[in-house]
Amino acid sequence: MTSVHVTDLVKDYKLRSGLKRTRLRAVDHVSLELVPGRTVALVGESGSGKSTIAKILTRMERPTSGTVDVRLEDGTAVDGAAYRREVQMVFQDPFASLNPFHSIEHHIARPLRIHKRTGTNEETHARVIEMLERVNLSPGEDLAPRRPHELSGGQRQRVAIARALAPGAQVLIADEPVSMLDVSIRLGVLNLLGRLQREDDLAVLYITHDLATARHFSDEIVVLYRGRVVERGPSDAVILDPRHDYTKLLAQAAPDPERPGRLAADAGPVDRDAIDNGRCYDHFAGQWRDAGVPTESKERSA
């Protein structure tokens, strides 16, 4: 059982155009928590900082400031090899995330060996087949010896999910895991993620720009706009009673899964130019806060 506590995460990118140097704040004082058995949806449009947060959580990028604290139930800090084993990512693009030169079997056997999950070759092979079955890729299809290009996009993403789970993942960061897939197979892959989460009691961060699936597949929604959290709360509260203009805008674009043809929220017209990211509505606290300021100073001033 592993939990993740993200506090006041900031990421600045230095940009250069000719002689001019500028700084771009991609993530601005974001805090969130991932706990076993729960899915948090991180929702926002393209460029809002979602993937940057995912990369920091999986240690592909370093934060400019702020902390990512990963701990076991008994309080032991998870670090080093344990961190690389327990915190896993599923990427947006299943074409780019698998190596075209390696077999499907290799993709899953490698993390099993690296993290010493299996001993003999026979044991590893059996576990690979078992992992493929877990993601609904049946032995009858005989995918293990094949190369990624011989699989469909949906099958490839299932392989990527199996590879993420293979080391013994406790925390899964899924960065727009179905946005590159055919619309007809998206729900199947999301349902699979939901089942695996329940079976393994995973802590999941589901990154998406789609508020409708966020409601369906998550317990909590965190809305990100230009690097800042502008609204957060239980999924139903955020979708049915959006407070921030940006969330209202997203909700207006999201169909209600329970009432086909209807929108999730009818919040009235929103002026896109007037949207700011200075304030955040917290449904848990039932109040507005300043967005983009450190957590401590927020509490001190409260």
Ligand SMILES: Nc1ncnc2c1ncn2[C@@H]1O[C@H](COP(=O)(O)OP(=O)(O)O)[C@@H](O)[C@H]1O
């Ligand atoms: N390596 C990088 N160097 C400079 N800017 C970056 C880099 N990665 C991301 N950005 C910028 O940071 C912002 C957030 O990007 P990203 O986290 O990928 O957003 P999202 O995943 O929500 O689309 C964007 O403006 C993007 O251009």
Ligand SMILES: [Mg+2]
């Ligand atoms: Mg992204």
